[in-house]
Amino acid sequence: MPQTPPFSAMFDSSGYNRNLYQSAEDSCGGLYYHDNNLLSGSLEALIQHLVPNVDYYPDRTYIFTFLLSSRLFMHPYELMAKVCHLCVEHQRLSDPDSDKNQIRKIAPKILQLLTEWTETFPYDFRDERMMRNLKDLAHRIASGEETYRKNVQQMMQSLIRKLATLSQYEEVLAKISSTSTDRLTVLKTKPQSIQRDIITVCSDPYTLAQQLTHIELERLNYIGPEEFVQAFVQKDPLDNDKSCYSERKKTRNLEAYVEWFNRLSYLVATEICMPVKKKHRARMIEYFIDVARECFNIGNFNSLMAIISGMNMSPVSRLKKTWAKVKTAKFDILEHQMDPSSNFYNYRTALRGAAQRSLTAHSSREKIVIPFFSLLIKDIYFLNEGCANRLPNGHVNFEKFWELAKQVSEFMTWKQVECPFEKDRKILQYLLTVPVFSEDALYLASYESEGPENHIEKDRWKSLRSSLLGRA
Numbered sequence: 001m002p003q004t005p006p007f008s009a010m011f012d013s014s015g016y017n018r019n020l021y022q023s024a025e026d027s028c029g030g031l032y033y034h035d036n037n038l039l040s041g042s043l044e045a046l047i048q049h050l051v052p053n054v055d056y057y058p059d060r061t062y063i064f065t066f067l068l069s070s071r072l073f074m075h076p077y078e079l080m081a082k083v084c085h086l087c088v089e090h091q092r093l094s095d096p097d098s099d100k101n102q103i104r105k106i107a108p109k110i111l112q113l114l115t116e117w118t119e120t121f122p123y124d125f126r127d128e129r130m131m132r133n134l135k136d137l138a139h140r141i142a143s144g145e146e147t148y149r150k151n152v153q154q155m156m157q158s159l160i161r162k163l164a165t166l167s168q169y170e171e172v173l174a175k176i177s178s179t180s181t182d183r184l185t186v187l188k189t190k191p192q193s194i195q196r197d198i199i200t201v202c203s204d205p206y207t208l209a210q211q212l213t214h215i216e217l218e219r220l221n222y223i224g225p226e227e228f229v230q231a232f233v234q235k236d237p238l239d240n241d242k243s244c245y246s247e248r249k250k251t252r253n254l255e256a257y258v259e260w261f262n263r264l265s266y267l268v269a270t271e272i273c274m275p276v277k278k279k280h281r282a283r284m285i286e287y288f289i290d291v292a293r294e295c296f297n298i299g300n301f302n303s304l305m306a307i308i309s310g311m312n313m314s315p316v317s318r319l320k321k322t323w324a325k326v327k328t329a330k331f332d333i334l335e336h337q338m339d340p341s342s343n344f345y346n347y348r349t350a351l352r353g354a355a356q357r358s359l360t361a362h363s364s365r366e367k368i369v370i371p372f373f374s375l376l377i378k379d380i381y382f383l384n385e386g387c388a389n390r391l392p393n394g395h396v397n398f399e400k401f402w403e404l405a406k407q408v409s410e411f412m413t414w415k416q417v418e419c420p421f422e423k424d425r426k427i428l429q430y431l432l433t434v435p436v437f438s439e440d441a442l443y444l445a446s447y448e449s450e451g452p453e454n455h456i457e458k459d460r461w462k463s464l465r466s467s468l469l470g471r472a
Contacts, residue, residue, distance in 0.1 A: 268310025
C-alpha cells in the first residue's frame with residue numbers, strides 16, 4: 001500500500017499545487033476550473049471528486065483541503081457516509097458477482113483514501129458513527145484478498161493507537177488543571193511549601209528554553225488540523241439542521257495550547273514579582289531575558305512571546321526601581337523582533353527564516369519552528385472572515401479553502417518535529433504545575449515590592465490587601 005508522503009511535499013515552493021487531474025465527473029458540471037485550477041464547485045460534485053475510481057485517484061492536496069474545509073458544510077460522519085455509499089454503489093463492492101479484477105483495481109485506492117483520512121484527521125473517528133462506517137467499508141475491502149486484510153488491520157491499529165494516546169494526553173491535562181491552585185492561596189495556607197523559585201530548579205537559561213520547547217512541541221503535536229476550522233464554524237446558510245454546527249466545535253487541544261501560553265506569561269510575572277529584594281527581582285528579569293533569547297535561537301517563538309508578554313504585564317513593568325538595575329539591551333532587541341507594528345513584520349521575517357532553515361535542516365534542532373500561536377489563529381480567522389464560504393450561485397468557494405489548507409499544512413509540518421533535547425522531569429513538572437499568581441495577586445505583590453505611585457494605585461493596593469490578605 002502506498003505510504004502517505006510528508007506534508008511538506010504537498011505544496012510547491014511557489015504556493016500550493018492546485019493543478020488537479022480533471023476526471024470524468026467534471027463534464028457533469030458542478031466543478032468550475034480556471035487555467036486547470038479548481039476554483040469552485042457544488043458540494044455534491046466536490047464529494048464525487050474525492051472518491052476514487054478505477055482510472056482516477058484524487059490529488060493529495062485536494063484530499064487534505066476538502067477533508068479540512070468540508071466540515072464547514074457538513075459533519076465528518078455525514079461525509080463519511082456519503083463517501084462509503086459512493087464507493088459501494090459506484091464500485092459495486094456490494095455485488096458478489098462483480099468483476100474481481102475490477103475490485104482488485106479499486107480496493108487499494110479506496111484503502112489509500114481511508115488511510116489518508118485516518119492518518120491526517122484521526123480525531124474525526126472518535127465519533128462512533130465514523131468508526132462504524134469506516135469498519136463497514138474496510139470490511140468490504142478486506143473480504144476480497146489477504147493483502148488488503150493486512151493493510152486494513154494496520155490502518156485500524158494505527159488509528160486506535162492514536163486515539164488511545166490522545167485520551168491519555170487529555171487525562172494528563174485534566175489532572176494538571178484539577179490540581180492547579182493560586183500561588184497566594186498556597187502562600188497563605190502553607191508559607192513554607194514555596195521556598196523554591198525557577199532559578200533554584202533550573203539555573204541555566206539554555207536548559208529552561210529547551211524544556212519549554214519540549215512542552216510546546218508536545219502540545220502542538222496533539223492539535224488536529226481540523227481544530228483551526230472548527231474554531232470558526234458558523235451556520236452554513238444552505239444547511240437546515242439548526243443543531244449540527246455547535247457539535248462541530250471540538251477545539252480542546254487548541255484551547256489547551258492557548259491556556260499554556262497564558263500560564264507561561266503568568267508564571268514569568270509571578271517569578272519576577274515574588275522576590276522581596278530588588279536585586280533578586282532584577283536577576284530574575286535578566287534570567288528570563290536569556291531564556292527568551294535562547295527560545296528565539298531555537299525557533300520557539302511561542303514561548304518567546306509568552307515570556308515577553310509576562311514581562312510586559314503591568315505589575316512587572318511598573319517596577320521601575322527593579323528595571324533600573326537590569327541591563328535591558330538584550331530585551332530591547334527581543335521586543336523589536338516581536339514588535340506588533342506593520343502586522344508583526346519583524347516576527348514574520350524571522351519566522352520565514354526559521355521555516356526556510358527547517359526545510360534545509362540537517363538536524364532535528366534546525367527543524368524546529370514553533371510559531372507565535374495566537375497570531376497564527378488570528379491569520380486563519382481573518383482569512384476565514386474575509387472570504388465567503390459560498391459564492392452567490394451556491395458553489396463552495398474552493399479558492400478560499402486552498403489558501404486555508406496552505407496555512408494549516410505548513411503548521412502540520414512544524415508540529416511533527418521530534419524534540420531533540422533531553423527531557424528533565426523535575427523542570428517540566430515545575431513549569432507545568434507550580435502555582436502562579438492571579439492578576440490581582442500579581443498587583444498586590446508588585447505594590448508590596450515597590451509602593452503605589454498615585455492615589456489610584458494606593459486605593460487599589462488597600463482594596464487588594466483587604467480582599468486578598470484580609471488586612472486593612
